[in-house]
Amino acid sequence: MTGQEAAASTRAIDFTNFRGATTRTARDINRRIVLNLIRKHQPISRADLSRRSRLQRSTVSAITEQLIAERWVTTGAFGDAPRGRKPAFLHLNGDRAGIIGIDVRPGETKLVLADLDMRFLAQESMPTHQDPQQLIAELSERIAKLRHTHAGLDFEGIGVSMSGRVDLRSSRLMFAPNLGWQPVDFRQPLEAATGLPVQLENAANACALAEFWSGTHPEEVRNLVAVTIYEGIGVGMILNGQLVRGTSGMAGEFGHVTVQEDGPPCKCGNRGCFEACASNNAALRYFKEAALANGQAAPGIEANFDLILKLAEAGDLAAAATLERMAHFLGIGLAMIITGLAPDVIVVVGGVSRAWNRVGPIINEVISRRLPSPTKAHTRILPGALEMNPRLRGAVALVLQKHFGALHFI
Numbered sequence: 001m002t003g004q005e006a007a008a009s010t011r012a013i014d015f016t017n018f019r020g021a022t023t024r025t026a027r028d029i030n031r032r033i034v035l036n037l038i039r040k041h042q043p044i045s046r047a048d049l050s051r052r053s054r055l056q057r058s059t060v061s062a063i064t065e066q067l068i069a070e071r072w073v074t075t076g077a078f079g080d081a082p083r084g085r086k087p088a089f090l091h092l093n094g095d096r097a098g099i100i101g102i103d104v105r106p107g108e109t110k111l112v113l114a115d116l117d118m119r120f121l122a123q124e125s126m127p128t129h130q131d132p133q134q135l136i137a138e139l140s141e142r143i144a145k146l147r148h149t150h151a152g153l154d155f156e157g158i159g160v161s162m163s164g165r166v167d168l169r170s171s172r173l174m175f176a177p178n179l180g181w182q183p184v185d186f187r188q189p190l191e192a193a194t195g196l197p198v199q200l201e202n203a204a205n206a207c208a209l210a211e212f213w214s215g216t217h218p219e220e221v222r223n224l225v226a227v228t229i230y231e232g233i234g235v236g237m238i239l240n241g242q243l244v245r246g247t248s249g250m251a252g253e254f255g256h257v258t259v260q261e262d263g264p265p266c267k268c269g270n271r272g273c274f275e276a277c278a279s280n281n282a283a284l285r286y287f288k289e290a291a292l293a294n295g296q297a298a299p300g301i302e303a304n305f306d307l308i309l310k311l312a313e314a315g316d317l318a319a320a321a322t323l324e325r326m327a328h329f330l331g332i333g334l335a336m337i338i339t340g341l342a343p344d345v346i347v348v349v350g351g352v353s354r355a356w357n358r359v360g361p362i363i364n365e366v367i368s369r370r371l372p373s374p375t376k377a378h379t380r381i382l383p384g385a386l387e388m389n390p391r392l393r394g395a396v397a398l399v400l401q402k403h404f405g406a407l408h409f410i
Helices: 003-009 023-041 046-053 057-069 132-149 187-194 203-214 274-278 280-293 305-313 317-341 351-370 390-404
Strands: 073-078 088-092 097-104 108-114 120-127 154-162 173-175 198-202 224-229 233-239 242-244 345-350 380-383
Touching: 023 046, 023 057, 023 088, 023 390, 046 057, 046 088, 057 073, 097 132, 097 390, 108 132, 108 390, 120 132, 132 187, 154 187, 154 203, 154 390, 187 198, 198 203, 198 390, 203 224, 203 233, 203 242, 203 345, 203 390, 224 317, 233 274, 233 317, 274 280, 274 317, 280 305, 280 317, 280 351, 305 317, 305 351, 317 345, 317 351, 345 351, 351 380
Parallel strands: 097 154, 154 198, 224 345, 345 380
Antiparallel strands: 073 088, 097 108, 108 120, 224 233, 233 242
């Protein structure tokens, strides 16, 4: 190969999207490192910050003094020391800022006000209107009331978790078959109405971010996948510590990969998608089929996934068969994800996690049969903690991360 050919075959660096490091860049990185360590390990002393960050004590001291002056951090109790001055412990200042988190799902939209520690200060819900502009108008009114009620807070922004995929360039919601919306600009009208910056993200990505941000996983976990099981199925991927969205923002649409040839129709237009076979909506279909097969009356319009869970717990045969069938297809889909991505952890988020003692063994058995032997032992599959409100926490984390810098996006 000639030098000219080698140059032609080498990928060129796009200098139009390239920024060199400066002294300020280093300061910003160090600041985010310190702020994130305080968030994760509070209460913490400056000496412990220096040890954990491997930054010089003078650097840590300068950064923390700036953070205290800007009211991001406060000092609390003093620790014991064998000699010399007692160390002061540092905490995030929960009274400094408010963050609005919004979770948009078919049927219901939730709204939360959180502080820097991700404590929920207020929470409410409303119907998800068929007209997205009407939903934006009502959200704007409720946000205005929250800001008036909590006038002492500086509001940092709004994070929105959506049941759909968001185009990275335009921030438009482009693909949302379960919401039934056409492509819509949700961000700019909400920013214009509230005067606050808005971060928009797919719900599965928000859940992955929430797990990575505030989950109880060991610090060495760098590859985490969140699989959300609601009306549809979403997959959020953090690989090597980076949230993966792809060039267009459509990465992770495993819910619309075929897992059953000639299977049931999916709202995306295909048949036999992972979503069409293993979501809550699929479970409702299985429940009706199982009830009729057992000679029971067809469930009425009041039937929902929570009802299936309650009936299964009470020993209902149709409900039990429904969860077993759903678990079978969940196992098929999760085996596909493990084979393709080999994550350290998969967190399954949704109501199905409440029946993990029933569905978990089936999922693991299906995965065990389908995975190549070297892959089997490396991925833990865990049920998500619904009380953590991962979709809302992920929405809040979308805003906080610009200060804490927990993740990069690719």
